[in-house]
Every structure is written in C-alpha cells, then in structure tokens.
Amino acid sequence: MNADDKVIQVQSLQTRFFTQDGAVAAVEGLSFDVVSGEMIGLVGESGCGKSTAALSILRLLPPQGRIVGGEIILNGRDIVPLSNSQMRTVRGAEVAMIFQDSLAALDPTMKVGAQLMEPLQIHRGMSGQDARKVAAELLAKVGIPAPEERLESYPHQFSGGMRQRAMIAIALSCNPRLLIADEPTTALDVTVQKQILQLMLRLRDETGAGVVIITHDVGVVAETCDRVVVMYAGREVESGLTREVFVAPAHPYTIGLLGSTLDLNRDRKASLQAIPGLPPTLINLPPGCPFWPRCARQTEICHAQTPVLEAVGAGHEAACWHLDGKV
Numbered sequence: 001m002n003a004d005d006k007v008i009q010v011q012s013l014q015t016r017f018f019t020q021d022g023a024v025a026a027v028e029g030l031s032f033d034v035v036s037g038e039m040i041g042l043v044g045e046s047g048c049g050k051s052t053a054a055l056s057i058l059r060l061l062p063p064q065g066r067i068v069g070g071e072i073i074l075n076g077r078d079i080v081p082l083s084n085s086q087m088r089t090v091r092g093a094e095v096a097m098i099f100q101d102s103l104a105a106l107d108p109t110m111k112v113g114a115q116l117m118e119p120l121q122i123h124r125g126m127s128g129q130d131a132r133k134v135a136a137e138l139l140a141k142v143g144i145p146a147p148e149e150r151l152e153s154y155p156h157q158f159s160g161g162m163r164q165r166a167m168i169a170i171a172l173s174c175n176p177r178l179l180i181a182d183e184p185t186t187a188l189d190v191t192v193q194k195q196i197l198q199l200m201l202r203l204r205d206e207t208g209a210g211v212v213i214i215t216h217d218v219g220v221v222a223e224t225c226d227r228v229v230v231m232y233a234g235r236e237v238e239s240g241l242t243r244e245v246f247v248a249p250a251h252p253y254t255i256g257l258l259g260s261t262l263d264l265n266r267d268r269k270a271s272l273q274a275i276p277g278l279p280p281t282l283i284n285l286p287p288g289c290p291f292w293p294r295c296a297r298q299t300e301i302c303h304a305q306t307p308v309l310e311a312v313g314a315g316h317e318a319a320c321w322h323l324d325g326k327v
Contacts, residue, residue, distance in 0.1 A: 040211070
C-alpha cells in the first residue's frame with residue numbers, strides 16, 4: 001500500500017441543509033483521506049453526518065443541501081466546483097456507492113441485467129452484447145449462481161443478500177478507484193452479513209480500490225477496516241488505526257460507543273453502559289464541545305470552546321479538552 005497513492009482527500013468539508021428553521025450543520029470540518037487498497041470506517045450514531053459526508057462526495061445532496069466549505073480531491077482534482085453534467089461522468093467511473101437499502105436503490109421496473117449493463121454502456125462504451133457478457137461475469141464474481149439466468153430477474157425476485165451482491169456488482173462495473181458502502185449489511189441476517197463483508201474484502205484486494213464503509217456497528221469496523229473516523233454531531237472527534245482507537249480510545253464518545261457494544265467476554269449479569277442523553281440539534285449549534293451535555297468529563301471550558309484534534313499517539317487523534325480522562 002503506497003501512502004502517496006491517495007484516491008481521495010476530504011479537507012475541512014462543511015455541508016449545510018438550509019431549512020425554514022435555520023441552517024443545519026450536517027458536516028462540520030471533516031477531513032480524511034483514503035489510499036488505494038485501504039478500507040476506512042466512518043462510525044457514529046444515526047444523524048452524526050456519516051451518510052451526508054458520502055452524499056457530499058458523490059454530489060447527490062437533496063435540493064436544500066449544499067457544500068459551503070472545504071475540498072474533495074478525487075484522483076487529484078477538486079470535484080466540489082464541478083457541474084452536474086461533469087459529475088455524471090465521475091459517478092460510477094471514478095467513485096461508486098453501495099446504498100443502504102438495496103431494494104429502494106435498484107429500479108423495480110428494470111431487470112437486474114439491464115441495470116448492470118447501463119453503466120457499462122454509458123461509461124465504458126460497450127455494445128449491448130459485450131455489456132451483457134460482462135454483466136454476467138460480474139454477477140458470477142460476486143457469488144450469484146446461474147448469472148446468465150439471473151440477468152433476466154427483477155430486484156424483487158432476489159433475496160436481500162443477492163440484491164446487496166447485485167448492488168456491489170453494479171458499483172464495481174466500471175472499476176472505480178473509490179467505493180463507498182453505506183450500511184452495507186443493514187437488514188441482513190448474521191451469516192449473510194459475514195458473507196457480504198468477506199466479499200467486499202476480497203474485491204478490495206483484487207481491484208485495489210479504496211473503500212469507505214459507513215456504519216454505526218463498531219464490530220463491522222473492527223473486523224474490516226484499516227482505519228476509523230469517529231463522528232459526532234457532524235464533526236470528527238477521533239480517528240486513527242482501528243486497532244489503536246478501539247484498544248485505547250481517547251474520546252469519551254468513542255469510549256461510550258465501545259462500552260455500549262455487546263461483548264462475548266462481558267459478564268452477562270452486567271448491564272450495557274449506554275451513553276446518557278441524546279445527540280444535540282444541529283441547527284445553530286452553540287459554542288463548545290457538542291458532546292458536553294452527555295459527558296462525565298465536562299468542565300467549564302467544554303461549554304465555551306470547541307476542542308480541536310490533538311495527537312494522542314502515532315496517527316491517532318482526538319478532540320477533547322480532557323484527553324487524560326481527568327474531570
């Protein structure tokens with residue numbers, strides 16, 4: 001893995017949703033990069049900005065959403081200023097996404113084969129015959145049996161795991177250098193989850209693509225990701241090598257996430273350590289650390305000033321005024 005071969009560099013990304021109630025700071029100053037062959041995880045509670053960050057990268061924000069600051073450097077160029085028509089040539093060819101709900105993401109009126117062939121014809125200029133052949137090869141590659149026959153199936157005729165595999169095949173059809181997977185194992189049973197994660201790891205190794213997994217499941221990140229970015233209230237609060245962050249978490253929010261996760265070695269009589277309270281509203285967020293109302297470490301400085309990321313180890317950063325754990 002060449003550290004200089006950066007597929008994407010997200011720098012100080014700021015994304016807002018402009019509503020009647022005010023501007024929602026959905027992503028605030030997020031920075032991370034991905035190199036070829038690397039898998040990183042964006043993890044945090046629902047509403048922390050993970051999926052908005054992904055939609056910002058693909059420039060697929062809803063009408064009220066807008067990138068108001070920062071850069072997204074994909075394959076050496078900033079894609080934030082690109083027009084919609086220019087972005088259509090980027091999506092699929094350079095960056096692709098596996099959406100959370102495969103049944104909603106796939107067109108129910110089109111056969112799976114047609115949906116696989118479409119990007120091959122648009123981005124790779126293939127004829128219908130060649131695109132069909134490659135589409136069958138892609139279905140076989142992601143482990144769908146009888147791929148030639150399955151090209152004629154509609155999405156509702158696939159199981160949940162097969163639909164997710166088809167989504168992965170579509171995402172990989174044009175050999176993008178960056179693949180974004182938004183909750184790729186949601187609503188799948190445990191054995192199928194395992195198969196999908198193993199498939200993504202195998203395809204990552206075969207293609208050399210960089211992969212970003214968006215999830216609230218720290219177990220998925222621990223099993224698959226080289227690095228992790230922990231998000232809270234639209235901000236990065238901790239990041240680093242997955243093993244280092246999970247073995248020695250520095251931010252109280254990361255500690256809370258790990259403490260509220262099931263562990264087979266935990267005393268079964270002991271209750272889970274739930275994080276108290278609820279995430280804050282992101283409209284007109286007041287100054288200070290957004291986590292302080294839920295934090296046992298909070299002091300006066302936490303109410304007044306927002307902490308910045310500080311090094312707590314080699315390649316390991318956290319944003320907290322009390323990184324030594326003292327109140």
